[in-house]
Amino acid sequence: MFSIFNTLTTKKAEFIPINKEDIRIYFCGPTVYNELHIGNYRAALVADLLSKTLKGIYPKVTFVSNITDIDDKIIKEASKQSCSINELTQKYYKKFMNDADILGISKPDLQPFATDYVDEMIDYIQTLLKNNSAYEISGNVLFEVNKFSNYGCLSGRCIEEQDSGARVKIEDYKKNPNDFTLWKPSLANEPGWESPWGYGRPGWHLECSVMSESVLGVPFDIHGGGNDLKFPHHDNEIAQTCGFHNSSDPTCFAKYWVHNGFLNLANEKMSKSLGNVVYIDDLLKEFKGNEIRLALLSTHYRQPIPWSLNLLKQAASVARKISRFTSSHTTKSKFFPGSNIGKAILDDLNTPKALAIMQSLITNPKKFDINQEISTFRYIFEGSKQDLSLSKEDQDKINQLIKLRLKARENGDYQTADKIRDELNKMNVSIKDKNGKTEWEIL
Ligand SMILES: [Zn+2]
Incomplete structure (x- = not known):
């Protein structure tokens, strides 16, 4: 329901x-x-x-x-x-x-x-x-x-x-x-x-x-x-x-x-006429797309967001903590309505509650069906185009590693190729070889 x-x-x-x-x-x-x-x-x-x-x-x-x-x-x-x-x-x-x-x-x-x-x-x-x-x-x-x-x-x-x-x-x-x-x-x-x-x-x-x-x-x-x-x-x-x-x-x-609800800056509405607007380009100098997304979702959608640097820093730290925990799980992004995170979302899109559940899962993973919770968390919080939420640096690094791996394979050096694949997997990147090309996606 x-x-x-x-x-x-x-x-x-x-x-x-x-x-x-x-x-x-x-x-x-x-x-x-x-x-x-x-x-x-x-x-x-x-x-x-x-x-x-x-x-x-x-x-x-x-x-x-x-x-x-x-x-x-x-x-x-x-x-x-x-x-x-x-x-x-x-x-x-x-x-x-x-x-x-x-x-x-x-x-x-x-x-x-x-x-x-x-x-x-x-x-x-x-x-x-x-x-x-x-x-x-x-x-x-x-x-x-x-x-x-x-x-x-x-x-x-x-x-x-x-x-x-x-x-x-x-x-x-x-x-x-x-x-x-x-x-x-x-x-x-x-x-x-x-x-x-x-x-x-x-x-x-x-x-x-x-x-x-x-x-x-x-x-x-x-x-x-x-x-x-x-x-x-x-x-x-x-x-x-x-x-x-x-x-x-x-x-x-x-x-x-x-x-x-609105997004408020230091207790006033952010608006062009007040000259206190915040642009994505400026935020991206310091934060990743998924961290900004998490900051936006950390407040219930109907409430005003008290937007501040502190809120972003907190969101970035939570995002890193969660990603360290979830990186060992290869489960895909999928919505499980019966999971605890799913139930929170189905209750008027309660993202702060879902986020709190995810954080308590890190400290007490035994309480939950971890795979379902992580899948649902990814589905809601990580967004659809996760590759684009990577920093330019990360994307360059992934492309560089894929090139090196292809070269190794061409030279018959499968040991190095496998090593690179493992390294990519550690970065949460899954690769697929198709018609001489390599496609990749974030897990
Ligand atoms: Zn309209």
């Missing part, structure tokens, strides 16, 4: 799939216009953790996470860097995927790009207009929040509350300050698409409703993202999908909503 905290009901409950043969989940992905910071990677890691856990217990799981490659921020940054938005988004998309790899975060099964779904978005807006959920005004199309009786049901905010707190000047064309953009006009020199409302581009909230439904169908099982997306982004997504389907029931979109 897997239980998960559902933001929509504000309760932890057993996860009951819509179809247990075909689990479908969607997480909001990044807007790729600048270098992402460690807090952004926490969201990607939590999505990966949930997807991996479900894949450990169900036969088929489709994990979708989008890439926002059209947005006002993207247009502004591309013009600053004098490049096309495509050049800009490709550059930062590649950087994002590379850094995600270093942290052992798997690529989603499907990763739709917003600009590939503009036709679907235009069709979607037409249905919203027809359903009387939206209105057009001078090239803008807006969603009318007063037409959706459950507006704010996810974050628990109601429209009146938002009115009184609104500090931003209401654009005069809006009927309600919470009405949000589905389509906006683009200037002739800005990226855009032809539409029934003129040359323009889609609003950010719209793309997730459209892509998740296009790719997965609705309702799907779990929708997730960072805490900061609850309002307005996710409430707006719910409003759109309900408006599209003429429903007031948010579960016509997704049954469960999962949100991860």
